[in-house]
Amino acid sequence: EAQVTQNPRYLITVTGKKLTVTCSQNMNHEYMSWYRQDPGLGLRQIYYSMNVEVTDKGDVPEGYKVSRKEKRNFPLILESPSPNQTSLYFCASSLGLEETQYFGPGTRLLVL
């Protein structure tokens, strides 16, 4: 089944404790992206990647890092999480820049 998977689905952590949210797709998509969704603010793009080893900032990149060492994986790294990073995070992928983006199931993060 073609899909985008994220792990973990739910995470509670404390301020400053580094964490990684994994994202993987099995559709051989070149383009991958991370979004956060907050009440009243909608979905906002954090980072995106056009292909392996090619990443760039979205609208809200502060406090996040990404890497793209393999085509199928695009992890989101929070080196020193803060409470304002409490949010619902979505990974998405598409065949190319112009194509439709397909979203993962989401990761709900709470930073205490």
Place this chain on the structure above:
Amino acid sequence: EDQVTQSPEALRLQEGESSSLNCSYTVSGLRGLFWYRQDPGKGPEFLFTLYSAGEEKEKERLKATLTKKESFLHITAPKPEDSATYLCAVRPYGGSQGNLIFGKGTKLSVKP
């Protein structure tokens, strides 16, 4: 500044009562407009992509249309299972490549 505004924020319909959701956008140039459906706690599910004014697409009870300034999602004879939040997103020319700019969504409730 590129912007997407959806209205209404919330819409309550009786089963069978047709209506339309609006997505107004302001972008320097439009590469594509996307409609997604999002159920609570889940990732957005792709519905339609529209690329040029005058374009229309249909899927079951849903029909999406596009003009130079806005898009409509028409829902004909809705059923309770159509209840969800409907998201509109645009991909503009310029800016961060691949970036999708989302509206805040319209929460649709269909009562039996």
